[in-house]
Amino acid sequence: MIDIKDLHKSYKIGKNSLHVLKGINFNVKEGELVSIMGSSGSGKSTLLNILGILDEADSGSYHLDGVPIKNLNERIAANYRNKFLGFIFQSFNLINYKSALDNVALPLYYQGISRGERNDRAMSYLEKVGLAEWAEHKPNELSGGQKQRVAIARALASHPKVLLADELTGALDTKTSYEIMDLIQQINDEGKTILVVTHEEDIAQMTKRIVHLKDGVIIKDEKVEQVRALEHV
Numbered sequence: 001m002i003d004i005k006d007l008h009k010s011y012k013i014g015k016n017s018l019h020v021l022k023g024i025n026f027n028v029k030e031g032e033l034v035s036i037m038g039s040s041g042s043g044k045s046t047l048l049n050i051l052g053i054l055d056e057a058d059s060g061s062y063h064l065d066g067v068p069i070k071n072l073n074e075r076i077a078a079n080y081r082n083k084f085l086g087f088i089f090q091s092f093n094l095i096n097y098k099s100a101l102d103n104v105a106l107p108l109y110y111q112g113i114s115r116g117e118r119n120d121r122a123m124s125y126l127e128k129v130g131l132a133e134w135a136e137h138k139p140n141e142l143s144g145g146q147k148q149r150v151a152i153a154r155a156l157a158s159h160p161k162v163l164l165a166d167e168l169t170g171a172l173d174t175k176t177s178y179e180i181m182d183l184i185q186q187i188n189d190e191g192k193t194i195l196v197v198t199h200e201e202d203i204a205q206m207t208k209r210i211v212h213l214k215d216g217v218i219i220k221d222e223k224v225e226q227v228r229a230l231e232h233v
């Protein structure tokens with residue numbers, strides 16, 4: 001599903017260049033649940049942004065579902081993002097003046113899906129994340145955990161091949177974090193490929209594989225015995 005080879009990325013800051021990713025190689029197969037761990041500044045978000053086609057590497061290759069991701073113009077990049085990827089962020093990134101239902105339905109509008117189908121799909125994904133009764137509420141009437149559930153419903157509604165989550169529990173207390181990880185595990189149990197960036201060991205242990213990043217290189221890539229979140233809620 002994801003195949004990257006010898007990926008490098010530097011940021012230019014004035015005359016200086018900061019080499020952030022220094023030859024990353026890894027593969028993610030369909031149905032995997034992988035965490036990317038590392039301390040602050042190790043390059044996790046940089047890597048996730050490249051995987052999410054929000055940024056481009058300087059060198060190396062990236063194939064997503066067999067499609068080479070390179071030198072894309074913004075229109076095609078946006079098209080691939082819609083087609084392949086669902087994003088979940090630490091800060092939820094919901095639109096405050098729209099209801100939960102409209103937040104979930106909005107990306108479908110940009111994919112040319114009819115109003116009826118958009119609303120049906122949005123409602124069925126809100127049901128899936130346990131928020132059917134909150135469909136008409138705006139984000140400021142929801143708890144952090146509920147907001148993240150809306151964001152997960154929104155990400156799923158486009159039927160992405162891969163979900164990418166950057167610190168999805170970073171703004172949540174422990175109990176709520178585990179409830180969100182329980183949902184992530186259920187979605188993965190159904191076959192969805194999911195990558196989560198985290199610097200929390202307990203969250204990483206709830207995935208099936210941990211990729212450790214340090215100073216821009218993968219220092220360890222291990223399969224783990226998945227801890228079920230539900231048992232810790």
Ligand SMILES: Nc1ncnc2c1ncn2[C@@H]1O[C@H](COP(=O)(O)OP(=O)(O)OP(=O)(O)O)[C@@H](O)[C@H]1O
Nearest residue numbers: 011013020038039040041042043044045046047199
């Ligand atoms: N747009 C940018 N321009 C310049 N430097 C950047 C940019 N984005 C990130 N960096 C630098 O690249 C390095 C890696 O950043 P990155 O955000 O990938 O780290 P991270 O592992 O996600 O950290 P955190 O856990 O704090 O989110 C850091 O030193 C950061 O300051």
Ligand SMILES: [Mg+2]
Nearest residue numbers: 044045046166
């Ligand atoms: Mg980060």
